[in-house]
Amino acid sequence: MNLLTPLLAQNNIQDVDGIPTPESSIEHVGSYWFPEQASTFAGDIDFLYMAILWISTLFFVVIIGVMVYFMFKYRRREGVGSEPSSSHNTALEIFWSVIPSIILVWIFYAGAKGFFEMRVPFDDAEEIYVTANQFNWKFVYPDGDVSKELHIVVNRPVKLVMQSDDVLHAMFIPAFRQKNDIVPGRYTYAYMRPTKVGAYRLACAEYCGEGHSRMRTVCVVHKDEADRKNTTQWENEKHPGWVNGERLFQINCSGCHSIDGTVKTGPAINTIWGTDERLSNGSTVKVDENYIRESILEPSKTLVEGYGATGTLSKMPSFQGKLSDAEIGYLIDYIRYLKDPSKFPDRDTLVQPPAADGTGATSTVPADPPADTKPADSQPAENTTDGDPPQDDQASDGSTDPKTDNQDQEN
């Protein structure tokens, strides 16, 4: 299993230089001790590390060498006792206190210098907002694009403005040698300047709960802005609703909810649509649009049995104000899709614009009732052809459709 490949594939990241193939990414890339050097400070840190390593090794070899030598030289033998020698020598004590001290002062200085570089912002850094929550990453770019991997441009300095919705996390990119905790209730910052195109591991390094070890993603360094934009932009209009929902799910929900039936921090969502969920207060509720909507916006209101007693706070944060109505609609679509994919169009189906201008050539017009949601999305036909971000009003338009659709189904 390779971590990077599926993540990259999901976002159609195929054309970035230097992305490791599944085979090579199992192999360690970099020097013996370190991953690749992909940021401006990596070199200095590696140098300091190796310097300390060699100094330590020197000391260690001397100490252990002397120890082993003494072990044999002065081992206890019949008739040979210990020989008298001085039990005190101030000059010697001072010598072996002062020499290491001098070395330590240098190590401190070198470390502090490197630390300053890592904690002081670059000029003209691009500000990327990072939101960490259990157990997802969400990166918001200056142009409003959102992604679950960090996409940055080579040689362009970056300032990550990080916040956490729940507990402590830490943003750690080994290849950049950069790390900083993300503390709820305040902003923390991380600065970096990537020097090498490629994809690198990005992990949560501060224990944050059950899914801590799953809170891994990638940082992709693109060769230029256009390449980055190509990857991060996402137009809901170009995709069937459930695909949009899938993307939102991966950005916001996948840390706690699985789609393969395994129970993570929250219930699996692949088969819940239409079933009766037992709540912790003993009652049951049918999983429908209203229930899902309520669970997303007010997660503490009703808790599913086994996920905390009624009246306690849900582990799930509220997404009130974080997801638009349209986005909740996409998520509902996705949950329905997971239950029964047959009613939904293929992933690659391009939404058929009413006034076809050739871009929708590969699309098929979905015939299933759930595809009723699509016309609303497909209204901005012109927009689907180029990279313009969706307009807000269109997004909210989309929200109405799932609802009407739901009512139809219930009736």
Place this chain on the structure above:
Amino acid sequence: MSHDHDGGFAHPAPPKLLITVFIALVLLTILTLAMSSIDLGLMGAFGFWIAMSIASFKAALVLLFFMHMYWDKPFNVLVFLSSSLFVILFIGLTLMDSSHYKNSVDEYPRQPDPPALSP
């Protein structure tokens, strides 16, 4: 086992001294209270330090006479006073740190309180 010495280690404090100390403590308490009631035009921080000085003076009186530190072994005095050193260290370094990152807390938009929990 012999115990022929008769408890040379007791140092009974003279009652007059104790009462004097008590009166001084009461007067100092009244002084602190008065200071807070009458606004002498002292700035908050300054008044705070005066109040703390008075409290420390009171504490010194209690320590010296009520707690017999005046007659006690120097080592015991050292032991007790060392605690204040560590308290100052604790407060000092922690405060130094949080006052430095205060900005990043203040910038952060305050979230509303979570819904009240049912008891």
Place this chain on the structure above:
Amino acid sequence: MATAAERKKLFGHAENNYLNCTKGIRSWIFTLDHKRIGVMYLVGVTLALLLAGVFALILRLNLWTNTSELLTDAQYNQMFTLHGAVMVFAFIIPSIPAALGNFVLPMMLGAKDVAFPRLNLCSFYLWILGTGFLLWAIISGKGLDTGWTFYTPYSIQTDTGVIYATFGAFILGFSSIFTGLNFLVTVNTMRIPGQGWFKMPLFLWGLYATAIIQVLATPVLGITLLLLIAEKAMHIGIFDPKYGGDPVLFQHFFWFYSHPAVYIMILPGMGVISELIAVYSRKKVFGYSFIAFSSVAIALLGFLVWGHHMFTSGQSIVVTLIFSAITFTVAIPSAVKVFNWLATMYKGSIALTTPMCYALSFIFLFGIGGLTGLFLGALSTDIHLHDTYFVVAHFHFVMVGGTLTAVFGGVYHWWPKMFGRMYNDNLGRLSCFLVFMGFNLTFFPQFVMGARGMPRRYASYDPEFTIFHQWSTAGAMVLGIGIVLGFGVLVYAAFKGPKVAGNPFGAASLEWQSSSPPDFHNFIHQPILHDPYDFESMIYDEELDTYVPKEFMEPDKQPATEPEPQTH
């Protein structure tokens, strides 16, 4: 000149001793005897070690593959938390001070008991109670998944048994405080006449420095945990960011205790090693005052460096620099100790018995543990290494490679004194070898993993680390076998080993001037004070096959005190 019969009575193997002077379970439960309390502690902490060790092995097995197949993520998190919490609070902190220290400290001072025997027993029962609460978190099925550090806000959010466990740790804190308080007072007021500060064995300096930390730092743990319990129960808003609190403040609170606590764990171990090196080299310890003062220096400097656990925690830059600078100063006294131990071995007569083997592996492992601290003390490298397996390996080298081998060394050293029976030295050395090899195999690969960016506390991991984890798991098994063998050899010896007399190793500190096992009153005669490292003062008595003070052997000298048995 004492007769052979007298010597046998004073320094021989004692059939009537503290172990059997009174009988019945009540005589143990309510005992005020520091030796019995020490033995009970030893049993207790060993069980805690084995329990936490089993957790560790389960963890390592789970990490054999990178996808966490043995345990669920939640179970893995509980497992490493309990491993850490039980190891730290219930094993390492009380191991040397409360178990070995309790047994040895009063005897090294020539005293009959610690200053407050009832407090001592109380401390032991607090240990039982506190450990009980920790275990209750497991048994009640709730578990504990916060990491042993209880970082907020996760500890507030999780619904596992945080309150039980923190309350347990709170109680264990008081157990530790009472032990420390007792030792400080005992060392101050109960030294045998003539025993100045600089005539104390270095183990006592180690324990004294430890006790200073226990008394000064542990109360802060108490208040921290109380506030955490209050925060969890009522959301008082001091640590919980949802209510305007500050999670970084919790880390300050926690590490103000827990960094000094690291020195609670290692200082007594260093004290033990100072004894072992001197005794088994039969050499006056080199630079006594430097070793002694370095213990106190480490204890005091230990209070100034807590922030180095928070270099990436959102701590401000200025404070981070200060803490980094002070952190390096701690390296000096630690290095001084190591150099002095080596100098002690110079021209000695080194017997590679089991305790000495453990002592030498201590130097090796603690050397690595200490030197890797430099990588973590230096700020820029720490940013990369923080919260990775590098840190895990570093502190295991110090805590296990250091403290655990010191525990073993000390227990092997004083075992004949405790039980009057000798262990099989070859098997002991084998256990030392297994522990040493297994340990290195376990933790050395973790340095590489950490530097390559493997974060700690991960239930599943990237495939590139698989091979290192498998080495590590294999090593853990060897380490486990070594530890079990080490204890097995001792337990067998305590019941079936050959009987030995008072001082088989020729050590010169006062506790060896007693029968083995010691009398209820520790010494039948008033012990004769020598320099604790003047090995010439002990002379081999062929009849007893043990070393006795020269005053009892040389015909032309009378013992300073008439060796007449005291009846009490």
Place this chain on the structure above:
Amino acid sequence: MAVVEPEHEAHDDHHDHGEFIAHHFESAEQQFDSGKLGIWLFLVTEVLFFSGLFVAYTLYRVLHPEIFDQAHVFLDKYLGFANTLVLLFSSLTMAVAVRYAQLGKNQHVVWYVLGTMVCASAFLGVKAIEYTHKWDQGIMVRSYFDYHAGHHEASMPLARALGVSDYLIWISIVPVLLLVGFALFAVFAKLTEKANAAFFSACMAIAIGGYFIGALAGHFYMELTDGGIGGRSEKAAALMAYEDETHSDHEHTDKPADHHDESAAEQQKETSEIAPYEGPQNDEFDQDIGIFFSIYYCMTGLHAIHIIAGIGFLAWILWRSILGHWRSDYFGPCDYVGLYWHLVDLIWIYLFPLLYLID
């Protein structure tokens, strides 16, 4: 001098000098010195135990002074002042008790220790009034902070009959039980001719009676001043008015002044339902006032726990004084408990200006 109190029947047992010297000590002085160092070290741990709260206090005071400015007016500084005097006086009596213990005058020690205990209980009584008054107004720790001014109808019939808070009844259960228990036991012991036990129980009953003295005094102070004059009324009124101005969406209504008659109080209760100040939930600026009270309750609560423990230790000293244990070469326990008691006083000396006198 080693004079044994002649007036106690238990004295016969204590002629032996070695009686109180544990087997592992060489001399009374060594034992005393050990104990003394031990208790000083214990006090060090106590100081550091409290230090965590002082750190929390300092941090929030320095970083969020506005919380403290707004919150402290809810504390009545005259009650705090009264309590300070009570504690200082108890320290005096304790110091005198130690002096008499050092002189071996056990009978004197009994009275002075008893005086100390009465003061300690009275302190708790006043504290109980303070706490319950605040709880009635919803002044709680951060997450439960929900201030609503005005009078509160108690729901328990007993509380209503006495005109006190429900909470006060609840927390007074323990002292009432103790008082009754000790009084009954005193009578019982008297009847069975256990003079020491009877005397001790009677003393304990008196000591616990101090709680009711304190509570009564505090209650009448509150009644007479309509909820205290040392803090809330005027300034809180001003504060509420300020809240009014700054939050126009809130309804007006005057703050209750402190000279309302019964009917006005009734009306005021009603208006407080739509009080101008609706607690921290609705007011971003005041969201964190509750943190002050979190710290306040932690500090004073922990201090009160120490007082309660102190009463326990003092009871032990009382009992041993009744048995006539103290002699000029054996008075350690009395001295040690005295030191502990003074430390509790010492901490209060700092808490009083820190919590009550913020200006």
